[in-house]
Amino acid sequence: MADIIVGENRIHYEQVGDGPNLILLPTLLAEMSVYDSVIDELSLHFRVTRMNFPGFGSSTGPIKQNIEAYADLISSAIKELSLPPDTHLIGNGFGGFVAGTIAIHHGTIINKLVLVDTGAAFPDQAKEPLRILANKAKSEGMESVLDLAIKRMFPEDFIIKNKSIVDIRKQYLSKADPELFANAALGLTSLDNNPKLDRITNPTLIIVGLADATTPPQLSYDLHKGINNSQLIELPGIGHCPQLQDPSKFLDSVLPFLSP
Template identity: 35%
Template sequence: MDRRLASGTVNASQAGNGPPLVLLHSLLSDRASFDRIVPELSKSFRVVVPELPGFGESQAVGGGLAAVADRMAGAIDDCADGEDVIVLGNGYGGFVTLQMAIRHPNIATKLILADCGAAFPEAGREAFRNMAAASKAKGLSAITDVAMRRLFAPEFQQANPDLMRDRREAFLKTDLEVFRAACDALAELDLRPHLGQVKVPVLVVVGEHDEATPPPMSHEIAAGLPQARLKIIPGCAHVPQLQAPAAFLAAIGDFLAPTAAP
């Protein structure tokens, strides 16, 4: 079932019954990146998977990552229906989640930040500048191989040709202007001075072989957040929920439980 949120500007799917759990997708993917874990999560939660602004049927928003975070805060407030919300963000969705928690402290009672960070090292910033420039000059097809390499290790790509075909097609549907604006925002972002403002429990998870947002970035945010713990998922890269859904669910399961402590 789909819902329109934030005054109709955000399109989201919804499955299951129970307390709301919102999943925010990455920049190099779409909401289908959660398809392998939604069936299990929807046994215990009302799982809401929005399309981020500018993706799918959700309207784009100007104003950088802060504006995206504000738009998604409105969407989450709408879908909460008065209940406590847990938000899980992967990659770009994790950065949006963190920015949102800083700007809207009461938006969620728990956060899961999967394969993201508070700021990129210079090499990471340069990678976003290069992707933005290449996509502007030659289109998304010019950087599809780079994008897929940031999501999945070569061995995984070779072993899963059908999945990779689907992920490439999804990436090529990304709005070019939205992609470049996100790259520009991530190249300049530094949320480290604000980590202390996030008072809710946070689980930070990262794939052992994530090259897009390497594990040191997750170590940094886990150390900077007042109530955070870190889990590293062996053998995975930037989207562990696709690469190893069972391992990903096992990593977040205890934290999702009602009695979980930070």
């Protein structure tokens, strides 16, 4: 793992494997380790670059409280790392909101796009939980939001049966910077990419876990409707992070789409 300086920010990243380039962006409820269960297989096919957003790992702020700022930052990091325009991009949750925004505003710097349990905008009723998470993190610290975050990541039966995975997720999330975690969560409440989805011309795959308690599946259906010629894969019983909950299903969905 290494860091690069992009403007005022330090970006924490890791590169493994050989082949066509692939970037992985994580959900707000985790950081780059959310891809640990699939990174080995992906690196057999791709040169994989995974990054942490400001406030996670050694990535630092400051950053404005809007998703466009995160998209600009990651786009600048892509250029700083000299990744070519045939680089594929996968974004999960928050990372998917950022990835979609990159495709809208900087679409020529990437090739294929995979949007996992994400959307173009949160409906009003789904914004309040984001504000609650942000306010608790800022006022009480990251420990206060760990249980809430886990319930948003996984279905209840998975949480009960997979204590070791849950404990690891809590351990990583507890290390996040609470102010920057809150900044990202609140940034989601002002985003509305729905009117801009027709600007996405990259080949796009949308993956939706039908048991996602964080990003309602309807948001994925809206993406599919708004992005021309996009593909949609539904994963019954899967929550917000299919790469953690069922790595095989995630890989079976992603690899055929990304193959030449």
